[in-house]
Amino acid sequence: MLKDMLMRDVLVEFLRNEMAKNENVVVVDADLSKCSTTICLNDVYPERMLNVGIAEANMAGVAAGLSTYGFIPYITTFGPFATRRIADQVMISICYSKQNVKIVGEDPGICAELNGGTHMPFEDIGILRSIPNIVIYEPTDVIELSQALPQIHKHYGPVYIRMHRKAPPIVHKDDLKFDLFKAMVLEEGKDLTIVASGIMVKTALDAREELLKEGISAEVVCSPTVKPLDSETIIKSVKKTGAVVTAENHNVMGALTSAVSEALVENYPAPLRSVGVKEKFGEVGKEAYLRKVFNMEVKDVVKAAKDVLKVK
Known part of the structure; x- marks a missing residue:
């Protein structure tokens, strides 16, 4: 059941379905696919799972380049690596040129828990919010996330998904009618x-x-x-x-x-x-x-x- 899933599982299932429907959907990561569990997609679509190694700036540049050729890249990494470490690449390569790149920054703020201060971004939204063209979304629970991801996918342009990897408490009812741009x-x-x-x-x-x-x-x-x-x-x-x-x-x-x-x-x-x-x-x-x-x-x-x- 959806309510029993972790947020990262909801993301992976969504990516699996979209990759089956569209050969232009790709995942780019910097050696953290085990943590995000996107590694399981290697068994199905290895040619569209790009691990650039521990080189986050390169990850953003590769994603931006792929977008110029019509691909829909999803960057997946921890929150601080998806923002402060690659801020210049996000601004110039992705947002300035309005590339269709989706950036997934996992375990924001105190959700980073035992990874500690270096991995605990309290500034990630602040870094990105002043950059034009980017949408910034933070899911409340898995019910909401499951409805948000298709809308994010259809939205052309950069989106930052500030996502808990695990399972925050369920807030919404099953009959939620979610609109990405509405409170x-x-x-x-x-x-x-x-x-x-x-x-x-x-x-x-x-x-x-x-x-x-x-x-x-x-x-x-x-x-x-x-x-x-x-x-x-x-x-x-x-x-x-x-x-x-x-x-x-x-x-x-x-x-x-x-x-x-x-x-x-x-x-x-x-x-x-x-x-x-x-x-x-x-x-x-x-x-x-x-x-x-x-x-x-x-x-x-x-x-x-x-x-x-x-x-x-």
Whole structure:
């Protein structure tokens, strides 16, 4: 069943199906296909599985070159290697020339866990968000990802998929009707809006339940696509509630918090508090420990909600 699959398994199954239908779909990686499990595709389509070795910049250049010949390359690697290590190649070779390259950056933020600080990107969205032509998407769960991948595949141009390799909690219902470029109001409320992405969506929903116990009604908006941001849905919610908390598995500079702040300051200024990483590097640890270290627990969202209501 879909709900029992890991995110990387959903990706591999999607690639397997697309490679069967279209001989121009290729996978390019830098010696991490075992980690992404795309290695299993070598048994079926070895000629379209390109391992460039530990040379991520070359990986991006090869993908861009393949795109110019009509191929649809999927880069798969860890988040920091898909962004900060190849930022120049992504900007010049892929985005500047608007190549049809899909970049999969796995285990973002605290999802990197035991791989530690060097492999724990809190800045990846911030690096890419200011580059023109690229779409940035962070899946919430496997149900959403399974509907997002076909839309990403049909979208011509660069897309960054900021993806957990494992299985974050299921948030969506089976009857989800997902639109890559739309945010979703998961729960309605009247006192404040919580805008969340990725693994922090479930955290936001849990925080909402805690706030309800104290008579505080929070509206939860899931915003998986950070660029382009669906500012219309978010502004509409904040106009109703008058205050907002953002929750993200990223530095609060450069990604969801920045995007929401920019949208609000230009359209409907409102008090805002953020939950996310603040001026820290990553470190080794399991997710539960890292949530404590970086103040990304349910109680932190609850505290931010109460703080923002004081200045509403």
